[in-house]
Amino acid sequence: IMERIYLDNNATTIVDPAVRDTMEPFYCHMYGNPNSLHLFGIEVRPYLHQAMEQLYSGIGASDADDIIINSCATEGNNTVILGFYFNLLKDTRKKHIITTQLEHPCVRESCRFLERHGVKVTYLAPDRDGLITAKMVKDAITDQTALVSVMWANNETGIILPIEEISKVCKEQGVYLHSDAVQAIGKVKVDLQKVRVDFLTFSAHKFHGPKGVGGLYIRDGLNLPPLLHGGEQMGGHRAGTVNVAGTVAMGKAIELANASLDFENREVRRLRDKLEDALLKNADVLVVGKRELRTPNTLYVSIRGVEGESMIWDLNQNGIAASTGSACASESLEASPILTAIGADRELAHTGVRFSLSRFTTEKEIDITIEVANKAIERLRQLSTSY
């Protein structure tokens, strides 16, 4: 049987077995609704409390801040951006939001929805290194700007954005800052004691927790109307029965993810660099973003003369899972926005392949991937009419 190799961890990750084990008791043993006042409900509360403590320390949140448990980062990002519309933009003359062309579609489309309701949105374009700088943000802020939304790290390229500098600009200018930290947690240190953001979103399944549970951080004293109404859960910030098993799992997952940061930035980075160096030995191969400015597990490579989809197909035929970019865009055959934004020509913009490793990736898997990828490049270039 062909050995399968999973190198699409920015799309989703395997649940760490230790995380899975924490979920077990909450299905058939302690299955009460935590909001119930009887024994079945009360007995699960200490586990939720422990999970919240793990999450607070996992991102360096202060006790006075809020962390809302939700279903995923898509929900969290929608809650922030739509919540801003109802809370602030609708009633005051501040009708401007600044975001970037790098954001995940759930941020972009939430902003587009607000544009249809009279909000002005600036989508900052990255520079040729794929970066959004604090200066770009500062230059875009006007006296009508209410919110800046910039992701902590990009899901396709792994490029880490200067959130600390951007947060200083937002504080100086009196503008709220939201950061989508989905691709940062477990890869780089996210410490809100050091970097002041007002809203932060994350999803457990990106750092070896289960799908279907995520978190929304709201800094002390900030008020955001709920996206989901009709329950006193999460202090009224998010109605709906709490996903007990998922929350407990996410607490354990963030604890393990932070404990593995050194391993991620040493060993996973070494394997990613080994793959990257091997691919760069081929002519006309471009890696997007400076290596030291990327999350340790991600490599977004453009191989001239090889369509991204063809490369993914060849890899898949050999049991290797990678992607042409974010999973949610995998159906669209459009040119990659990031490659277009950094000035890649049309042909190049269709040649992106994303490899994203994890702490479970082995040296043998990378060696096999190097061999298969080099053979695929040779085969596909021979078939290419343009190379």
Ligand SMILES: Cc1ncc(COP(=O)(O)O)c(CN[C@@H](CS)C(=O)O)c1O
């Ligand atoms: C930066 C960023 N922000 C939000 C999301 C959405 O996460 P959900 O848990 O699905 O709601 C993702 C998920 N990006 C996956 C699936 S599209 C990728 O292949 O890149 C993300 O990377």
